[in-house]
Structure formats: C-alpha cells, structure tokens
Amino acid sequence: MGKELNRLKVVLAEKRRTNKWLAQQLGKDPATVSKWCTNTAQPSLETLSEIAMSLEVDVKDLLQSSIKKPDY
Numbered sequence: 001m002g003k004e005l006n007r008l009k010v011v012l013a014e015k016r017r018t019n020k021w022l023a024q025q026l027g028k029d030p031a032t033v034s035k036w037c038t039n040t041a042q043p044s045l046e047t048l049s050e051i052a053m054s055l056e057v058d059v060k061d062l063l064q065s066s067i068k069k070p071d072y
Contacts (some may be wrong), residue, residue, distance in 0.1 A: 006062055008051065009037040015055050025054040 012022065019037055023030040026047065035041035043051060052059040 004039045004064055005042055006036060006039060006048075007064060008043075008062055011055055011057060011062055012037065015057075017055065022051065022054060026050055 012019065019033045020030050022028075023033045026033070028047075032041070036043050048059055048062060052062055055062075
C-alpha cells in the first residue's frame with residue numbers, strides 16, 4: 001500500500017463534489033480520478049493545478065503536509 005500523498009478524496013468531500021464530476025471537469029477517465037483519490041496513483045503537478053482551480057482551493061490544500069507533528 002502506497003503512502004498517502006494527496007488529500008483529494010477529503011477535499012472532494014468537503015466541496016461536496018464527486019470523482020465523476022472532477023473527471024468531467026478535467027476531461028479525464030473516472031478510473032484515473034479514482035486512483036488519485038485512493039492514492040494508488042498521483043496526478044502530475046500540472047493536473048494538480050487544474051484540480052485546484054476546478055475545486056477553487058489552493059494547491060497546498062490538496063497535499064498532505066510533510067511536517068511531522070510531535071506526539072505529546
């Protein structure tokens with residue numbers, strides 16, 4: 001199982017949008033968007049920018065933070 005690099009599934013849920021809707025916005029196959037949402041594949045940086053514009057969010061909102069938070 002791969003490391004979760006993107007938060008696409010979470011952001012889609014927050015925006016009340018579906019994988020199918022995003023696939024139509026980007027002109028991509030719904031199966032491709034599904035792979036991005038499950039983190040089995042990752043979109044290119046260019047596509048990530050297009051996703052952010054479609055969802056009206058900052059690109060950073062689509063990515064997991066690389067900063068580890070301390071356990072207290």
